[in-house]
Amino acid sequence: IIQDLPEKQEMTVFCPLTAEQATLYQRVVEASLAEIESADGIQRRGMILALLVKLKQICNHPLLFKDKTDNSSTPSSKKSAIAISPQQSGKLQRLEEMLEELIAEGDRALIFTQFAEWGKLLQPYLQKQLDQEILFLYGSTSKQQREEMIDRFQNDPEGPKIFILSLKAGGTGLNLTRANHVFHYDRWWNPAVENQATDRVFRIGQTRNVQVHKFVCSGTLE
Numbered sequence: 673i674i675q676d677l678p679e680k681q682e683m684t685v686f687c688p689l690t691a692e693q694a695t696l697y698q699r700v701v702e703a704s705l706a707e708i709e710s711a712d713g714i715q716r717r718g719m720i721l722a723l724l725v726k727l728k729q730i731c732n733h734p735l736l737f738k739d740k741t742d743n744s745s746t747p748s749s750k751k752s753a754i755a756i757s758p759q760q761s762g763k764l765q766r767l768e769e770m771l772e773e774l775i776a777e778g779d780r781a782l783i784f785t786q787f788a789e790w791g792k793l794l795q796p797y798l799q800k801q802l803d804q805e806i807l808f809l810y811g812s813t814s815k816q817q818r819e820e821m822i823d824r825f826q827n828d829p830e831g832p833k834i835f836i837l838s839l840k841a842g843g844t845g846l847n848l849t850r851a852n853h854v855f856h857y858d859r860w861w862n863p864a865v866e867n868q869a870t871d872r873v874f875r876i877g878q879t880r881n882v883q884v885h886k887f888v889c890s891g892t893l894e
Contacts, residue, residue: 687762731889781853810838843869849877
């Protein structure tokens with residue numbers, strides 16, 4: 673079966689941290705390590721895991737980290753409407769550049785992220801910047817909405833060309849061979865989970881070469 677499929681090219685896309693990201697990253701590392709030093713046992717392991725998640729959020733975009741640490745009563749629906757800026761994130765700048773190029777070529781893409789909150793911020797941003805509809809599937813998406821989005825992406829010639837999916841909700845059980853680009857915007861702990869997500873595209877029915885782009889912030893835990 674593998675011999676019958678077109679080629680798959682996997683590449684790591686190195687993105688620089690912006691000045692804001694680097695400052696925030698360093699501050700969180702220093703503060704967290706000081707706390708971890710004085711902890712032990714299960715508490716220590718929990719704090720280390722929490723630190724890793726925070727750093728991954730900062731690598732995505734500072735606003736994602738700030739949203740997670742914001743204790744205000746602002747509803748999540750209002751937070752998702754907050755405008756994000758590409759000048760704050762090296763990854764976002766690179767993603768936008770690459771999406772513009774592939775759309776110009778008539779290609780289609782899936783974008784995977786482990787953070788549903790990031791998808792909620794990214795979808796309206798890309799719709800405005802690229803001037804077109806962007807689909808977004810995550811855990812709270814109803815079964816009917818899920819099926820409608822998949823059908824439009826796969827079968828509608830005029831349908832959306834970009835599909836954002838949360839890794840947990842969209843990483844298995846979907847056939848999305850209309851895309852020929854896969855973006856892993858943030859990296860998961862287990863490579864097998866990423867590979868399962870990539871296989872939504874690289875599977876029977878795929879007729880074009882598939883390009884897999886794995887975003888990594890230089891000089892970070894990623």
